[in-house]
Amino acid sequence: MSTSIKRANQEAIRRIEEGNAMWVDLRLAREVVPGMDEHTVFHAGPPVAWRNMCGPMRGAIIGASMFEGWARTPDEAIAIAESGKLKFDSSHHHRAIGPMSGIITPSMQVNVVRNERFGIDTCSTLYMGTGKVLRHGAYDETVMAKLRWMNHELAPLLRLALHDAGGIDLMAIAAQALQMGDELHNRNKASNPLLITKLAPHLVKVGERDKVIEALRFIDNAGHFILNMVMAGCKGILDAASGIPGSTIVTTIARNGYQTGIRVSGTGDQWFTAPAPVIKGVFFPGFGPEDANPDMGDSAITETMGLGSLAMAGAPAVVQYVGGTPEFAVETTMNMYEITVAEHKTLKMPTLNFRGTPLGIDIRKVLETGVTPVINTGISCKRAGVGQIGAGLTAVPIECFEKAIEAFAATRGVSVD
Amino acid sequence: MSTSIKRANQEAIRRIEEGNAMWVDLRLAREVVPGMDEHTVFHAGPPVAWRNMCGPMRGAIIGASMFEGWARTPDEAIAIAESGKLKFDSSHHHRAIGPMSGIITPSMQVNVVRNERFGIDTCSTLYMGTGKVLRHGAYDETVMAKLRWMNHELAPLLRLALHDAGGIDLMAIAAQALQMGDELHNRNKASNPLLITKLAPHLVKVGERDKVIEALRFIDNAGHFILNMVMAGCKGILDAASGIPGSTIVTTIARNGYQTGIRVSGTGDQWFTAPAPVIKGVFFPGFGPEDANPDMGDSAITETMGLGSLAMAGAPAVVQYVGGTPEFAVETTMNMYEITVAEHKTLKMPTLNFRGTPLGIDIRKVLETGVTPVINTGISCKRAGVGQIGAGLTAVPIECFEKAIEAFAATRGVSVD
Numbered sequence: 001m002s003t004s005i006k007r008a009n010q011e012a013i014r015r016i017e018e019g020n021a022m023w024v025d026l027r028l029a030r031e032v033v034p035g036m037d038e039h040t041v042f043h044a045g046p047p048v049a050w051r052n053m054c055g056p057m058r059g060a061i062i063g064a065s066m067f068e069g070w071a072r073t074p075d076e077a078i079a080i081a082e083s084g085k086l087k088f089d090s091s092h093h094h095r096a097i098g099p100m101s102g103i104i105t106p107s108m109q110v111n112v113v114r115n116e117r118f119g120i121d122t123c124s125t126l127y128m129g130t131g132k133v134l135r136h137g138a139y140d141e142t143v144m145a146k147l148r149w150m151n152h153e154l155a156p157l158l159r160l161a162l163h164d165a166g167g168i169d170l171m172a173i174a175a176q177a178l179q180m181g182d183e184l185h186n187r188n189k190a191s192n193p194l195l196i197t198k199l200a201p202h203l204v205k206v207g208e209r210d211k212v213i214e215a216l217r218f219i220d221n222a223g224h225f226i227l228n229m230v231m232a233g234c235k236g237i238l239d240a241a242s243g244i245p246g247s248t249i250v251t252t253i254a255r256n257g258y259q260t261g262i263r264v265s266g267t268g269d270q271w272f273t274a275p276a277p278v279i280k281g282v283f284f285p286g287f288g289p290e291d292a293n294p295d296m297g298d299s300a301i302t303e304t305m306g307l308g309s310l311a312m313a314g315a316p317a318v319v320q321y322v323g324g325t326p327e328f329a330v331e332t333t334m335n336m337y338e339i340t341v342a343e344h345k346t347l348k349m350p351t352l353n354f355r356g357t358p359l360g361i362d363i364r365k366v367l368e369t370g371v372t373p374v375i376n377t378g379i380s381c382k383r384a385g386v387g388q389i390g391a392g393l394t395a396v397p398i399e400c401f402e403k404a405i406e407a408f409a410a411t412r413g414v415s416v417d
Numbered sequence: 418m419s420t421s422i423k424r425a426n427q428e429a430i431r432r433i434e435e436g437n438a439m440w441v442d443l444r445l446a447r448e449v450v451p452g453m454d455e456h457t458v459f460h461a462g463p464p465v466a467w468r469n470m471c472g473p474m475r476g477a478i479i480g481a482s483m484f485e486g487w488a489r490t491p492d493e494a495i496a497i498a499e500s501g502k503l504k505f506d507s508s509h510h511h512r513a514i515g516p517m518s519g520i521i522t523p524s525m526q527v528n529v530v531r532n533e534r535f536g537i538d539t540c541s542t543l544y545m546g547t548g549k550v551l552r553h554g555a556y557d558e559t560v561m562a563k564l565r566w567m568n569h570e571l572a573p574l575l576r577l578a579l580h581d582a583g584g585i586d587l588m589a590i591a592a593q594a595l596q597m598g599d600e601l602h603n604r605n606k607a608s609n610p611l612l613i614t615k616l617a618p619h620l621v622k623v624g625e626r627d628k629v630i631e632a633l634r635f636i637d638n639a640g641h642f643i644l645n646m647v648m649a650g651c652k653g654i655l656d657a658a659s660g661i662p663g664s665t666i667v668t669t670i671a672r673n674g675y676q677t678g679i680r681v682s683g684t685g686d687q688w689f690t691a692p693a694p695v696i697k698g699v700f701f702p703g704f705g706p707e708d709a710n711p712d713m714g715d716s717a718i719t720e721t722m723g724l725g726s727l728a729m730a731g732a733p734a735v736v737q738y739v740g741g742t743p744e745f746a747v748e749t750t751m752n753m754y755e756i757t758v759a760e761h762k763t764l765k766m767p768t769l770n771f772r773g774t775p776l777g778i779d780i781r782k783v784l785e786t787g788v789t790p791v792i793n794t795g796i797s798c799k800r801a802g803v804g805q806i807g808a809g810l811t812a813v814p815i816e817c818f819e820k821a822i823e824a825f826a827a828t829r830g831v832s833v834d
Binding site: 176179180181182189190193194196197200201204205209212213216217220316317319325326327350351353354 | 593596597598599606607610611613614617618621622626629630633634637733734736742743744767768770771
């Protein structure tokens with residue numbers, strides 16, 4: 001049996017390495033996200049009911065409901081959510097993805113990222129910046145105003161620029177940025193300016209002067225604007241490797257603040273979940289561990305793709321944001337080689353003598369070693385309405401892999417070696 | 418005596434660390450470079466007469482003479498140079514600097530970079546890109562056309578943008594770029610996009626659409642556009658530390674393709690020279706060591722400032738351009754700590770756990786250890802008119818330091834301990 005698993009995993013790796021990620025469009029979610037109807041709310045992580053949703057996810061839904069006009073006040077929004085009128089589902093079931101709470105509703109503009117090789121379009125929310133933002137559950141008027149500006153001003157301008165550019169190759173930027181100390185999850189110091197450098201001439205060509213200046217400044221100040229497109233790119237690439245019978249490669253890691261879930265190629269769309277863990281991190285002034293929400297967000301798709309914490313050795317300076325030392329960053333990546341089956345052909349880290357990033361988390365290796373994938377992540381306040389309060393490190397619970405291997409064995413009708 | 422040397426060197430380091438580098442203006446050389454009159458040609462490295470100038474420096478002077486209208490053909494330019502009509506001098510004597518041949522003539526637009534703390538303005542040529550360019554001695558019509566466009570179109574636009582920005586802080590960009598794997602001499606993959614990110618909103622504000630697009634694309638494609646401003650910044654900072662009696666710190670390393678020269682704080686403006694060495698490097702297709710000109714250019718001011726090869730440990734990917742391995746890059750920086758007296762307070766390398774770059778090359782330490790400063794550099798073809806043919810590594814000849822210590826001892830009237 002191990003031969004056929006090996007072959008299945010090789011096929012998964014082949015598809016991942018052949019995939020690409022072109023940022024091609026911005027569109028209204030209702031136009032491009034499959035299954036996005038009125039009163040539909042897609043969220044990060046595995047499926048979760050309103051009653052189990054954490055504070056920041058509820059906060060983001062309150063904000064989104066007011067943005068959509070479904071509610072005028074937070075109390076009205078909560079009443080609507082409790083009434084059962086909203087249709088909730090995991091974005092991962094709808095070719096969509098978003099960091100932290102990852103809330104997507106019909107009137108939101110989303111990035112469209114295309115895996116051209118496999119014909120998969122994946123959508124993601126627009127990155128709002130750090131601090132008080134919708135994805136972390138903040139919804140005061142400053143947040144709502146920014147959301148409206150992004151939707152009605154920024155997105156249409158970016159769309160024109162992107163069409164003028166004929167799309168922007170995100171994995172080419174990711175490969176360059178890895179050479180420049182980014183890990184493409186919590187450190188985007190290189191990828192974001194590289195995006196601006198690519199985009200600027202096209203923005204200038206299509207936009208009004210003042211709006212172009214505003215857009216350039218916003219993308220620069222947001223710091224991680226490219227993250228949401230990279231996330232959609234990673235998902236589109238990994239989705240092409242999903243559903244390969246016999247493959248033990250992880251194709252999704254996602255958290256909703258209540259549970260962490262993984263999906264495995266050989267078991268398709270099935271989730272294997274465990275309670276979302278706490279995050280060991282660096283907190284913004286005035287906040288501490290007692291304020292922290294458990295792990296949340298779809299951004300661990302970067303780790304699933306071998307970026308983020310898996311590529312930390314190439315990003316020693318990320319420890320200034322998530323904690324730890326450069327030595328710890330190298331150790332983390334070295335540990336991740338123990339649970340992966342390949343090294344990426346084009347995503348390489350100069351600090352490890354241009355070794356490829358660890359690619360293809362194998363649930364068997366995780367269980368053999370007891371080493372689980374580390375995640376670099378932002379920390380939300382557990383109370384709705386506050387926002388981001390820090391950043392740090394956590395790991396996927398081993399329970400997810402224990403459940404996965406059982407289900408995988410069942411698909412084979414035998415015990416797993 | 419060693420106590421007073423120590424104190425003098427501490428003063429030099431203090432001045433270097435307190436200095437800054439603001440890119441504040443672009444002006445015609447005749448308006449801002451002290452001593453720049455008609456038929457004046459300033460060049461890289463220590464002073465050198467026409468008869469001793471190497472092929473690429475002569476090529477650049479031919480191009481500059483045609484650009485100025487002093488000659489219509491290369492033969493006319495050579496005749497004028499041989500006639501003694503041109504006044505040659507080292508740019509370093511005139512608060513100016515340029516990479517490779519570093520030729521500056523009166524009608525050229527130059528960057529003005531200000532050390533605000535010490536009131537020193539330093540000028541540098543504009544970076545033309547790689548390949549066939551004036552600084553490497555090429556002067557065909559494509560080179561001349563590009564030079565005219567840069568002078569008459571690009572520079573005035575950049576000037577307006579820079580005034581709108583109120584100047585751009587180059588050492589802030591350098592500090593960031595060091596965290597992103599640049600060494601700020603041969604690797605500017607981060608610093609150049611960071612410059613574009615800072616500059617773009619101001620360019621958009623002041624420029625015509627098509628010219629802004631052209632400028633953004635040019636700066637991006639040039640790859641190292643920021644290098645010439647960083648060089649002027651380094652010189653302005655180091656010049657403030659020149660002329661401190663009793664200091665054994667190197668304040669200039671510069672080469673003219675004929676000789677390599679250094680200057681030392683305690684001996685002021687005196688040059689200590691040796692024949693320019695060959696460069697061990699990576700050659701562009703079709704070229705080899707037999708085509709290579711000896712070491713040339715003022716860009717080793719970056720090494721003098723603790724950047725370039727001295728900061729190579731922080732820039733492992735630069736070895737793809739200059740040769741070697743990431744391990745060699747770390748070794749190089751570790752060796753440079755042996756010949757320097759300090760570690761920079763704000764220029765830090767994450768790969769060495771945020772250790773400061775080696776700062777303040779001490780001629781005594783060079784002579785004690787026999788380790789001389791390594792230089793990352795481009796390689797010119799030795800024939801005039803060709804241009805860049807590769808990049809690589811070389812070192813400052815020990816002879817420069819032997820001469821320097823003798824002169825230094827003479828200033829003290831004693832032998833050096």
